[in-house]
Amino acid sequence: MNGFRYLEGVTTLALDPDRCVGCGLCQAVCPHGVLAVADGCARIVDRDGCMECGACARNCPVEALAVSAGVGCASAIIKSWLTGAPPTCGCDTDGCC
Amino acid sequence: MDASRPPDGAGPHRPSGLALPMTDTCCPSVTPADEAPCCTPGSDANDDLPGYRVWPFVEDWFDTPAGRVPRVRTRLGPADLLGRWAMRWGIGRDRYRIAPGLYAVGRPDPAAPVLVTANYKMTFDLVRRDLDGVDAWILVLETRGINVWCAAGKGTFGTEEVVRRAKAAGLDRLVSHRKLVVPQLGAVGVAAHEVRRRCGFSVVYGPIRSRDLKAFLAAGLQATPEMRRVRFPLGDRIALAPVELRGVLGKPGLVAALALVVLGGLGPGVFSQAAAATRGLGAVAATLAGVFAGAVATPALLPWLPWRAFSAKGAAVGAAAAAVLAAGWPGPLGAWNGLAVLLAVPATSSYCAMNFTGSTPFTSPSGVEREMRRAIPWQAAAAATAGIAWLAGAFAA
Numbered sequence: 001m002n003g004f005r006y007l008e009g010v011t012t013l014a015l016d017p018d019r020c021v022g023c024g025l026c027q028a029v030c031p032h033g034v035l036a037v038a039d040g041c042a043r044i045v046d047r048d049g050c051m052e053c054g055a056c057a058r059n060c061p062v063e064a065l066a067v068s069a070g071v072g073c074a075s076a077i078i079k080s081w082l083t084g085a086p087p088t089c090g091c092d093t094d095g096c097c
Numbered sequence: 098m099d100a101s102r103p104p105d106g107a108g109p110h111r112p113s114g115l116a117l118p119m120t121d122t123c124c125p126s127v128t129p130a131d132e133a134p135c136c137t138p139g140s141d142a143n144d145d146l147p148g149y150r151v152w153p154f155v156e157d158w159f160d161t162p163a164g165r166v167p168r169v170r171t172r173l174g175p176a177d178l179l180g181r182w183a184m185r186w187g188i189g190r191d192r193y194r195i196a197p198g199l200y201a202v203g204r205p206d207p208a209a210p211v212l213v214t215a216n217y218k219m220t221f222d223l224v225r226r227d228l229d230g231v232d233a234w235i236l237v238l239e240t241r242g243i244n245v246w247c248a249a250g251k252g253t254f255g256t257e258e259v260v261r262r263a264k265a266a267g268l269d270r271l272v273s274h275r276k277l278v279v280p281q282l283g284a285v286g287v288a289a290h291e292v293r294r295r296c297g298f299s300v301v302y303g304p305i306r307s308r309d310l311k312a313f314l315a316a317g318l319q320a321t322p323e324m325r326r327v328r329f330p331l332g333d334r335i336a337l338a339p340v341e342l343r344g345v346l347g348k349p350g351l352v353a354a355l356a357l358v359v360l361g362g363l364g365p366g367v368f369s370q371a372a373a374a375t376r377g378l379g380a381v382a383a384t385l386a387g388v389f390a391g392a393v394a395t396p397a398l399l400p401w402l403p404w405r406a407f408s409a410k411g412a413a414v415g416a417a418a419a420a421v422l423a424a425g426w427p428g429p430l431g432a433w434n435g436l437a438v439l440l441a442v443p444a445t446s447s448y449c450a451m452n453f454t455g456s457t458p459f460t461s462p463s464g465v466e467r468e469m470r471r472a473i474p475w476q477a478a479a480a481a482t483a484g485i486a487w488l489a490g491a492f493a494a
Contacts, residue, residue, distance in 0.1 A: 074455060074465055
């Protein structure tokens with residue numbers, strides 16, 4: 001997304017190319033074009049575009065992708081600091097999302 | 098989750114197309130449509146069931162090998178548009194859902210595609226609106242009135258629910274193919290390979306936006322790269338502003354405003370009602386300026402503001418707002434109060450802007466957490482200094 005870039009060098013996304021079977025599903029589900037498949041193997045082509053949604057890892061049939069997925073939402077993180085629970089999107093109580 | 102909401106007991110057996118009773122989502126007297134399709138009345142009969150009413154978006158019903166299916170209109174009515182507006186302001190947000198299950202648009206046959214979506218009514222409305230002229234089945238999941246992406250993040254729009262709904266709807270009796278079109282943003286909660294393993298249906302990820310569905314279907318379930326990229330145009334950012342404001346200006350906002358008015362009355366004469374009015378309301382106005390700068394102006398200007406961190410963008414817009422406010426202040430502001438305005442407005446704006454991260458489709462949790470650890474101490478220090486300066490201003494005058 002032009003004009004929409006977030007902090008660099010923070011994402012937890014990791015790809016194990018040895019496991020990758022090149023099915024291309026990660027490329028299909030990524031909403032930011034972070035992954036691309038070429039010559040039968042996925043590559044991370046825009047690491048800092050990753051927003052850690054976790055769609056790629058969830059859909060990888062061979063667990064070649066790993067990411068600490070979650071919501072990039074300040075109020076959810078504040079809530080989790082206060083309660084100790086993992087941050088979840090409070091969509092039904094406030095404006096988040 | 099809203100704790101006041103009843104447990105989702107009625108979920109699997111609620112007939113699609115019927116509105117939920119206003120007071121209770123559970124209705125014991127109704128015959129589950131998906132269990133006894135042959136016993137339901139014919140299409141010329143009254144389709145109301147005790148405790149239910151038919152949604153206005155249901156055009157008619159027709160029989161299929163998997164039971165009777167409501168056919169929905171593709172044109173949104175005034176009630177749909179009013180409901181959408183109310184949702185933008187967060188009014189009745191926890192009730193804006195439709196019964197999960199199978200629906201149809203147009204005249205779908207066994208070869209027609211099955212499109213999966215959430216039971217947030219605004220989501221469903223957009224999908225049916227964008228399917229005008231298309232013959233398709235719509236499989237609505239129980240996401241408790243939450244949109245696809247948020248529900249997928251929570252896991253309610255997930256593998257489990259897709260498999261359960263596909264089975265409950267009798268899709269294998271309904272369609273000749275074995276494909277489910279799942280919106281791409283649902284991939285956060287759905288694992289395509291697991292769905293296939295557990296119910297035999299292959300997940301094909303559709304476009305992000307429902308308005309691309311027609312082109313996607315016409316291309317033989319092929320999405321262009323453009324359909325697969327999330328965007329965040331000005332209209333979307335502005336549409337989120339009311340709900341952002343509502344999050345800040347609710348009850349806590351009212352309490353804070355009252356506290357500011359009371360504190361504004363403090364001064365050399367212990368308490369003055371006149372000071373409470375002028376100084377107190379002045380402080381409320383400055384805070385509101387900060388909220389507006391952070392929750393409305395910053396989101397609107399997002400791609401053109403410098404720096405990556407939302408707290409920094411918000412502070413910049415807040416500083417500009419503070420300068421305008423201080424320059425145009427009615428009556429003498431004074432050095433102390435001036436300092437308070439110049440610190441409080443950017444701090445408030447910075448905080449509100451930081452909270453907007455949750456409404457954007459591109460901020461990572463790791464990034465937000467890093468930003469917060471850096472920004473919150475500055476925001477707190479600026480707000481505290483502003484408060485001290487403001488209170489000192491009462492005595493300095």
